[in-house]
Amino acid sequence: MVAESLCWIGVDWGSSHLRAWALDARGQVLARGGSERGMLSLTPDEYESALLNVIGDWLPDTSRRDVLVCGMAGARQGWREAAYLPVPTRLDALARSAVSPPCQDPRLRVRLLPGLCQTAPGHFDVMRGEETQLAGLIADDPDTSGFVCLPGTHAKWARLERGAMTRFTTFLTGELYALLARQSVLRHSVAHGQSAELLDDPGCHEAFVAAVRESLASPGDFSAHLFGLRAADLLDDNLPAGEGRAAHLAARLSGLVIGLELAGTRLPDPGVTPVGPVTLIGDAALCERYALALEAVGHTSRCLDGERAVLDGLALAHRALARQPLAE
């Protein structure tokens, strides 16, 4: 059924899993698939079968289909290396550096999109996958400008100027939060998995917002604020009792690490230089939390769905590839 209307296939292949979409000629999603066979679990010669396990049923019997892949499959330790494109670069240039991995199945024409790197001394940085979501932003408006944030384990902030990425910075925010909440001394004080309460409970909301502001205003106190969470759990009579206490402290921890990230973005003071809405791309609950943090320090934001962004970026690259000969 998919095979009849199938025009091409988009894939976001990460470290720990892959997601794939069957797309028609107008870019509408005909089917979705995925698996846990991420880059970290595959050797180069296992990629084709891992891909066919997910998309095999979508393919027509004979004719060839384009499969456009972003993410870690193009890493050096992936299927085949699609070398990093250095910034600054236009985001519609990704397709030009796509590489084709070897495929046995004659129905597959696979292209791997490159990641981006930044090699300014002292500002080394890399991304693989997020650049395609960012490219999705310029699918409608090739001259898009502004600040974009992709929250997550390794949160990315990018500066776009008229369709080009001029600079980006990765923060260890999500990983730092998880390590502290689950494996440090704070695990005795902090609740796990509390995104729902955070936005609903007024006390948690307030604790989160206060912590964001504190971290942004005095990032040098970050390490002391961390132990302060534990000490407050032991000493602060104003904290709620029971489960509410751990949720409150988790909200504060989340605010501290996100506030530290905001300190590192060097966003201009919104009272002096409004930067327009920051674009947040990713998981809805996490983007909502970031929107709250940004609002707490005077910035506006808009949230975009992560799947929509990566599909738009893959489609932009697919259109560009249709207009150019295969890179190799």
Add this chain to the structure above:
Amino acid sequence: MVAESLCWIGVDWGSSHLRAWALDARGQVLARGGSERGMLSLTPDEYESALLNVIGDWLPDTSRRDVLVCGMAGARQGWREAAYLPVPTRLDALARSAVSPPCQDPRLRVRLLPGLCQTAPGHFDVMRGEETQLAGLIADDPDTSGFVCLPGTHAKWARLERGAMTRFTTFLTGELYALLARQSVLRHSVAHGQSAELLDDPGCHEAFVAAVRESLASPGDFSAHLFGLRAADLLDDNLPAGEGRAAHLAARLSGLVIGLELAGTRLPDPGVTPVGPVTLIGDAALCERYALALEAVGHTSRCLDGERAVLDGLALAHRALARQPLAE
């Protein structure tokens, strides 16, 4: 042999282990002992036998001996709670708040020293054990003033003013370093256990010093600097190859977390207000590393042995107890 000259026994009873010293009338160490039976592994009724396993052989057959204990044995979840003494407090006041846990053995007269707490809103903090090392500083000079740092898993900074502790702050430095080096994405880039190389290898030395200065100057970049270590490992051609690379990046990581701690101490600018040497108490290698960090940002320091400090503090409390009736 010990029993003949034994005057009293000092114990530092931490979360994960205990250390004990047999002392003569002049405070000289007659014998040392220890075990892994820390607070976390004991219920209240197991402390006495855990103690006797270590010090039983030192005791005379009949007469009673003082056993003075600092650290986690006095925590709420320890042998018996010795409630926190709030700061500001004179450091020679610890003995006054000592408590006596129940003992079966008639040869034991045990006293547990209290920890300290700080309850200023927003600056909640606690210590148990370090206060006795700090008390050791005023054993010779009851009017000691200055900044004192006790590096470690949870590094403590204390402000002493004429023999009183007026304020202290705990930093998660050691724990943060260990989590990042061993359990984050940085574990792929950073060497484990590299205190020796750090001070010997000129490249590591330089990387450490530069990172301390960067973190102190712009603590808001801490989270970005962390991911930058990983990116530099992938992209920076100027890094050494092989094992030297991981040691270099470990030195940089250590400098980043210690520099973040220094940012939080709010030490005055040494060019404007020299504060005199910072006193470092603890493990010699770690104190040396902190001395290097302080030197890198213009501060002088002096290192004191951690065992000497705790023995001096226990002796000070023992002399005070000898002059007062038992608290209960």
